[in-house]
Amino acid sequence: MEYEICLEPSGTCFKANESQNIVEAAKTHNVAIKHGCASGSCGDCKGTILSGESEQGPFMPLLLLPTERAAGMAILCKLYPRSNMRLQAEVISRNIWKAEIVGLSKLAWNVLELRLRPEKSYPYRTGQYARMAVPGYEDQWRSYSMATPPQDQGELVFHVRELPGGLFSRWLFYQAQCGDSITLGPAQGDFALHHDHHRPMLCIAAGTGLAPVEAIIQESIDLEQTRPIHLFYGAKKQRDFYHLEMLQQWAQQHTHLTVTPTISDAEEANWSGARRLLPTVAANGHWQDHEVYLCGGPGMIEAAIDLLLSHGVSHNHIHFDAFAPNG
Ligand SMILES: Cc1cc2nc3c(=O)[nH]c(=O)nc-3n(C[C@H](O)[C@H](O)[C@H](O)COP(=O)(O)OP(=O)(O)OC[C@H]3O[C@@H](n4cnc5c(N)ncnc54)[C@H](O)[C@@H]3O)c2cc1C
Ligand code: FES
Structure with missing residues (x-):
């Protein structure tokens, strides 16, 4: 069964069937809802149900507080439509940055430090992460956290773990060289130092x-x-x-x-x-x-x-x- 899903405030609408989560269904119609892990672990795809029926799949505890659930908030990468729906959801900008690899060095047997120099200023807050397109597979994106606060010279530093069969990490470990280019999406995530008090x-x-x-x-x-x-x-x-x-x-x-x-x-x-x-x-x-x-x-x-x-x-x-x- 197919339903119509409309997003506010962008006004974008697309079709989704019962077995597709909202993020995935949007993607198949070229609509990029903000997301990170796409597996219910990071909370970056939070949205609000304005109308319609749905089924919420499992996600990491604390991503939604009881008050947020009561207000209709949902984790869209685990939300399955059961009727036509209207949702409030953030559609990400199509901004991309090309960045040159300027450093690749081993930190441990299975961890590389990756240093990138973006072609133009790349704004981010300490604790956020960047999504990177896997070279040669531009529809496949991977998330990596910036490992330093923003630097004066604008370089980005990452710690990348090699995974068996990892599309991105194995490319980085065995093929990538300084001078190669990587495509980045905008910085995302709410993980950050909380300045509002001085708790230990x-x-x-x-x-x-x-x-x-x-x-x-x-x-x-x-x-x-x-x-x-x-x-x-x-x-x-x-x-x-x-x-x-x-x-x-x-x-x-x-x-x-x-x-x-x-x-x-x-x-x-x-x-x-x-x-x-x-x-x-x-x-x-x-x-x-x-x-x-x-x-x-x-x-x-x-x-x-x-x-x-x-x-x-x-x-x-x-x-x-x-x-x-x-x-
Ligand atoms: C917000 C966010 C920030 C992240 N920041 C970092 C970071 O700074 N450094 C870093 O090393 N990783 C980070 N990750 C994890 C990284 O994005 C994923 O592990 C990614 O899938 C690795 O891509 P790959 O192409 O190398 O492996 P893939 O091709 O995606 O996966 C290869 C195989 O490994 C499995 N796999 C993938 N990731 C994991 C995992 N985390 N644990 C166990 N099995 C896994 C897959 O299921 C698959 O079978 C972050 C993830 C998120 C959501
Ligand atoms: S994208 Fe990470 S929880 Fe949905």
Whole structure:
């Protein structure tokens, strides 16, 4: 069964069938609704149902608060129409940036630092991410977080993990060279340092989830904030860590910063540090009065949210960016 979906305020309409989510259906009609993961993990496709019937599929807890649901808000990449609908949804600008690769260097065996120089100014806020077209597959886009606050010289820095069979990451690891060009969409996302109060910060990063967390910590240091920051940084094995020495140097220079690395592989006998990310967080403090920043895979984020809520942290003080596979 096909339905007509109309978007406000753009006035754009398109057809969608019952098995297509709204973001996907829009895409097949060349309408780009703002989205990130397309898998219910990031919240960038939030919209509001103005009229019509639909079925909301599952999504990451806390993406929609009960008050937002009551106001008709929905996660559009998991929303399936059951009648004609009117929705309020952000249609993204067709702005694109060409950017030249100006640096490619290994941070760990499976992580590359990618440096890009966009042809024109690329505005973003610390903690946001860029969508990049996979070279040779211009309809395939991948999301990567900027790993530093905006830089004077305008370069963009990313930490990219190689994935088995990864279309973009394997191109970057094995084919890309300095001088190659990458197409970027506009910066997206709400993950950002919250300046409105001076609560201590609890940061939890797993793998390349360190990228936006490191940028947020750097911004806090640049702003000369001295509120306590505790970073828990998780990896599977010791060889997976990157920037650990740099973070430990930051902690020596800025005594309000504490860094606790953890590994999860029980077989690494020569590791004397902490083991298992979330149990280490749970055992190391009372976090109710903290502002929390979480970044890593969706499984870790869901488990961390459960843990923090059970420890009395209010949902208003939990900010997260889930590095979901790009749908
Ligand atoms: C908002 C946002 C920001 C992100 N920022 C970063 C970042 O800064 N650095 C970074 O390394 N990644 C980041 N990611 C994750 C990255 O965009 C995805 O992992 C992406 O799919 C990788 O593209 P690829 O072409 O290499 O692999 P794909 O071709 O997309 O996938 C290859 C295979 O790996 C699986 N897969 C993909 N991603 C994951 C994952 N995260 N965990 C487990 N399996 C996976 C796929 O299902 C598929 O089987 C971010 C994701 C989001 C949503
Ligand atoms: S795009 Fe819908 S939740 Fe990420």
